[in-house]
Each structure stands twice: as structure tokens, then as C-alpha cells.
Amino acid sequence: xxxxxxxxxxxxxxxxxxxxxxxxxxxxxxxxxxxxxxxxxxxxxxxxxxxxxxxxxxxxxxxxxxxxxxxxxxxxxxxxxxxxxxxxxxxxxxxxxxxxxxxxxxxxxxxxxxxxxxxxxxxxxxxxxxxxxxxxxxxxxxxxxxxxxxxxxxxxxxxxxxxxxxxxxxxxxxxxxxxxxxxxxxxxxxxxxxxxxxxxxxxxxxxxxxxxxxxxxxxxxxxxxxxxxxxxxxxxxxxxxxxxxxxxxxxxxxxxxxxxxxxxxxxxxxxxxxxxxxxxxxxxxxxxxxxxxxxxxxxxxxxxxxxxxxxxxxxxxxxxxxxxxxxxxxxxxxxxxxxxxxxxxxxxxxxxxxxxxxxxxxxxxxxxxxxxxxxxxxxxxxxxxxxxxxxxxxxxxxxxxxxxxxxxxxxxxxxxxxxxxxxxxxxxxxxxxxxxxxxxxxxxxxxxxxxxxxxxxxxxxxxxxxxxxxxxxxxxxxxxxxxxxxxxxxxxxxxxxxxxxxxxxxxxxxxxxxxxxxxxxxxxxxxxxxxxxxxxxxxxxxx
Numbered sequence: 001x002x003x004x005x006x007x008x009x010x011x012x013x014x015x016x017x018x019x020x021x022x023x024x025x026x027x028x029x030x031x032x033x034x035x036x037x038x039x040x041x042x043x044x045x046x047x048x049x050x051x052x053x054x055x056x057x058x059x060x061x062x063x064x065x066x067x068x069x070x071x072x073x074x075x076x077x078x079x080x081x082x083x084x085x086x087x088x089x090x091x092x093x094x095x096x097x098x099x100x101x102x103x104x105x106x107x108x109x110x111x112x113x114x115x116x117x118x119x120x121x122x123x124x125x126x127x128x129x130x131x132x133x134x135x136x137x138x139x140x141x142x143x144x145x146x147x148x149x150x151x152x153x154x155x156x157x158x159x160x161x162x163x164x165x166x167x168x169x170x171x172x173x174x175x176x177x178x179x180x181x182x183x184x185x186x187x188x189x190x191x192x193x194x195x196x197x198x199x200x201x202x203x204x205x206x207x208x209x210x211x212x213x214x215x216x217x218x219x220x221x222x223x224x225x226x227x228x229x230x231x232x233x234x235x236x237x238x239x240x241x242x243x244x245x246x247x248x249x250x251x252x253x254x255x256x257x258x259x260x261x262x263x264x265x266x267x268x269x270x271x272x273x274x275x276x277x278x279x280x281x282x283x284x285x286x287x288x289x290x291x292x293x294x295x296x297x298x299x300x301x302x303x304x305x306x307x308x309x310x311x312x313x314x315x316x317x318x319x320x321x322x323x324x325x326x327x328x329x330x331x332x333x334x335x336x337x338x339x340x341x342x343x344x345x346x347x348x349x350x351x352x353x354x355x356x357x358x359x360x361x362x363x364x365x366x367x368x369x370x371x372x373x374x375x376x377x378x379x380x381x382x383x384x385x386x387x388x389x390x391x392x393x394x395x396x397x398x399x400x401x402x403x404x405x406x407x408x409x410x411x412x413x414x415x416x417x418x419x420x421x422x423x424x425x426x427x428x429x430x431x432x433x434x435x436x437x438x439x440x441x442x443x444x445x446x447x448x449x450x451x452x453x454x455x456x457x458x459x460x461x462x463x464x465x466x467x468x469x470x471x472x473x474x475x476x477x478x479x480x481x482x483x484x485x486x487x488x489x490x491x492x493x494x495x496x497x498x499x500x501x502x503x504x505x506x507x508x509x510x511x512x513x514x515x516x517x518x519x520x521x522x523x524x525x526x527x528x529x530x531x532x533x534x535x536x537x538x539x540x541x542x543x
Contacts, residue, residue: 455497462489
């Protein structure tokens with residue numbers, strides 16, 4: 001009797017245990033437990049969190065970079081064999097899963113459920129647990145945390161303090177009624193407010209260090225301080241300077257504008273020279289014009305407005321003196337003047353900068369003139385950004401060979417993992433246009449190594465797989481096994497970097513999966529492991 005009872009008890013415990021783990025796995029999604037239970041990252045020794053001093057610039061170590069193989073070397077080639085390990089490794093999750101993985105996963109699901117319903121108060125305790133034990137397992141944790149703590153920080157505002165010291169209401173505009181202007185905020189609990197600020201800065205630090213988003217992190221810090229601590233001028237300016245340097249040619253218009261405003265303020269105080277102002281102004285114009293000329297800009301009206309704002313700002317401070325009439329009115333003479341500077345001062349960077357500024361200030365820029373100045377500057381002091389700008393100018397002219405050469409040089413010189421990854425992906429896209437799919441995937445893999453948390457290279461590889469359907473037809477499924485491999489890439493991208501673009505691709509590719517009838521005809525069934533043929537050579541699962 002006792003033996004029968006013991007067997008029943010053991011069976012009951014076993015069923016309960018299996019049900020519990022099945023429940024957890026069901027809600028975990030694609031490898032969610034492994035994602036959430038990432039090993040808690042150790043704070044780099046050269047990375048210090050700001051502890052209460054909001055006016056101190058929170059400097060991020062710039063020597064934290066991820067090295068990749070030189071782009072001038074041949075990218076990894078895939079041999080036409082059945083060995084799939086090299087490509088299957090794209091789907092391997094290298095995160096560490098500890099003994100508390102199930103608990104962290106549960107807390108992640110709980111906070112996400114409350115967060116989706118805008119119940120921030122209930123979401124916060126669970127979010128804090130995930131942030132404490134697995135802060136970088138998924139970027140969505142950091143994105144949600146920013147919104148949670150901005151909510152808490154805003155709730156601490158008690159009143160708007162005017163420049164004359166009065167605090168008539170919570171509205172900054174009411175300071176005008178008091179013959180004054182808004183100066184800063186008054187907070188209900190300053191120690192608690194600083195604690196919220198420190199957490200936000202730490203969130204941005206994680207996005208920089210572990211996801212390579214250095215420019216975004218610095219820009220968000222600058223915007224945060226401008227909005228909530230506008231009197232912390234030194235801190236704001238330092239963050240703006242970092243943002244411009246880290247973003248390079250991707251710098252947002254508002255960051256360029258406020259950075260130039262800071263420089264103009266320093267110029268009026270005699271702290272910097274006019275040439276520095278002109279250099280930054282012309283650099284900003286070049287960046288905005290580049291952004292307008294590329295397909296990465298969704299709102300051209302905003303960028304056109306930003307160009308006008310920069311010009312009005314520089315005029316307001318009377319930095320630009322009137323140019324000679326023939327230079328302003330005749331671009332042909334301007335081109336001759338610039339060519340003369342480039343030829344007679346080929347080794348003088350200051351003279352070449354003057355030529356570049358003249359081209360920008362007179363609005364006489366054209367591809368030939370631009371490349372003349374840019375190539376002259378590259379010979380004296382080459383930079384990765386200048387090589388990228390030259391590559392894109394050659395691309396617009398249809399010179400793909402020169403484009404690839406400049407992109408490779410940009411990769412070689414680039415020290416930022418973000419821009420190294422972005423440039424490698426540009427190389428991949430260029431090789432795709434040449435129908436070199438294996439080489440394109442090789443560059444995309446290098447981009448993944450340079451910036452592991454970036455989802456775009458996975459999306460690109462998935463797109464490559466789908467484009468291969470017509471000539472990868474030895475799978476007994478008319479080539480449609482590539483849809484499964486593409487779906488694997490899209491899912492991996494979404495796990496690492498949740499975006500609407502990834503979600504849309506996942507939804508679209510499901511409609512391309514082979515039908516049950518096709519599976520039966522190919523003598524395959526759902527759940528079978530299948531090697532996608534030809535150059536793809538990646539293992540996937542029939543579904």
C-alpha cells in the first residue's frame with residue numbers, strides 16, 4: 001500500500017514539474033529564457049556611474065571597441081559542402097543561463113504585461129528585478145526602462161522656477177506673465193529625483209557599452225539634461241559634443257543645432273576662435289545635405305528647416321562676413337578659386353578646410369568639386385567619415401569600384417564599432433547589387449561581430465536568403481526552404497533588436513512557407529531538420 005502511494009506521489013510531483021516547465025517554455029517565445037537570463041554584465045573598470053552630481057559630465061570611455069578583421073581582406077567564403085556549422089552559428093545564443101533563469105523570465109513577462117497596459121506603477125518592481133539581474137539580455141528592457149523613469153522623473157516636478165526666482169505655476173510659459181523667463185524646475189524630492197536621473201544615465205550607458213549606441217546615448221543624455229536640468233550647462237555641452245563626435249554623419253538636426261549654439265555662446269565669451277565656428281557650421285551643413293541626399297531621411301521638410309535654422313543662427317551672431325560678390329554670384333569662379341587652393345596648398349589642411357568651407361558657404365557644391373576637395377583632404381589626413389562620404393558620392397555617380405575601395409578604407413580606419421558595423425553592411429549591400437551573395441553575407445557577419453546587438457545584419461541576411469529562391473531549388477520544395485532560413489534570421493533580429501521592421505518581415509515570410517501538400521510530396525514533415533541547399537548551407541526546421 002505504501003509503495004503504491006509513493007508511486008502516485010512521485011507521479012503527481014513529476015506531472016506538476018513538467019507542467020510548470022512547459023508553461024514557462026510556452027510563454028518564453030523563441031529562446032526567451034536564454035535571452036533574459038544573460039549573464040549579468042560586469043561594469044567595465046573605466047566606466048563610472050554618475051552618483052548624484054548632475055552637473056558633471058558623465059564621460060564614457062572611448063577605448064571600448066570591438067575589433068573585426070580588416071575589410072581589405074577577403075570576406076569568409078562558404079564552400080559548397082553540406083557542412084553548415086559556420087552559418088548555423090548565426091542562430092546560436094551565447095548568453096549564460098543561471099539557476100534563477102525561470103524567476104527572471106517570469107518577472108520579465110510580468111513587467112511587460114503591466115507595461116503594455118500603461119500600468120507603470122505595477123510594472124516597476126518587476127522591471128527593477130530584470131534590470132538588476134539581466135539588464136542587457138534584451139534591448140527592450142532598456143527602452144522600456146527609459147520610459148518608466150521619465151514618467152517617474154516628470155512626476156517629481158513641483159513648479160517652474162523663473163529667472164527672477166519666482167515659481168508661479170508648473171507651466172514655464174507663466175514666467176512671461178511675471179516679466180521673466182523659465183530658468184529651471186523645482187522638484188518635490190531632490191535626492192529621489194537625482195536617483196531617477198542616475199538610473200536613466202545608467203540605462204543610456206548600457207545602450208552605449210553593450211549595444212554600441214554611443215551617439216544615441218550621448219544625444220539622449222543631452223536632451224534629458226536640457227529638458228529636466230536646463231541650468232546644467234557644462235554637462236549639456238559635454239554631452240552634445242560627444243553626440244556630434246559619436247554620430248558623425250548621422251547626427252540628428254537638433255543635436256547639430258544645439259551644439260552650434262553652444263559654440264556660438266563660447267565664441268561670444270572669447271573662449272574659442274571664429275574659425276572653429278565656421279568649421280563646425282560647414283560640417284553641419286555637409287552632414288544635413290548628405291542626409292537629405294540619401295534615403296535614410298523620412299522627413300525632408302525637417303532637414304530643410306534645420307538648414308535654414310543653422311544659417312539664421314550663424315547670421316544672428318554675425319560670424320559670416322559678406323563674401324566677394326563674384327564668389328557668391330558665380331559658382332564657376334568659386335570652383336576656380338577652390339581648385340587653386342587645392343593645387344597650391346595640397347599639403348595644408350587649413351587651406352583645404354578653407355576650400356571646403358567656401359564651397360559650403362557659397363552653396364556652389366557639386367560632385368566634381370566636392371570630390372576634388374575631399375580627395376585632397378584624404379591625402380593629408382584621411383578619416384573614416386570622409387571615406388564614407390566619398391564612397392556615397394561615387395555611388396551616386398555609378399562608380400561602384402571606387403565606392404567599394406573607399407568603404408574598405410573606411411572600415412580600416414574606423415574605431416567606432418557602430419560605424420564599423422554600418423560600413424560593413426554598406427559593403428554587403430554593394431556586393432549584393434553585384435549578385436555576390438556569399439561575399440555579401442561575409443560582410444554582414446563581420447557587421448554582427450562589430451555590433452552584436454544590432455538586428456539589421458540579420459534582416460539583410462534573411463533578405464539574401466529569400467532572393468535566392470529561384471536558384472536554390474534542389475530542396476524538393478521548389479526552393480521555398482529558403483523562407484524558413486529567412487524566418488530564422490528575422491526572428492533572431494527581433495530577439496536582439498525589437499523593431500517594427502523586423503516584425504513586418506516575420507509576418508510576411510510566414511506566408512511563403514511551403515504548404516503541407518508540398519511537404520508530403522517531398523516526404524518531409526513538420527519538425528524535420530533541413531539543410532537549405534546551394535550557397536545558403538544553413539540548417540533550419542520545417543514548419
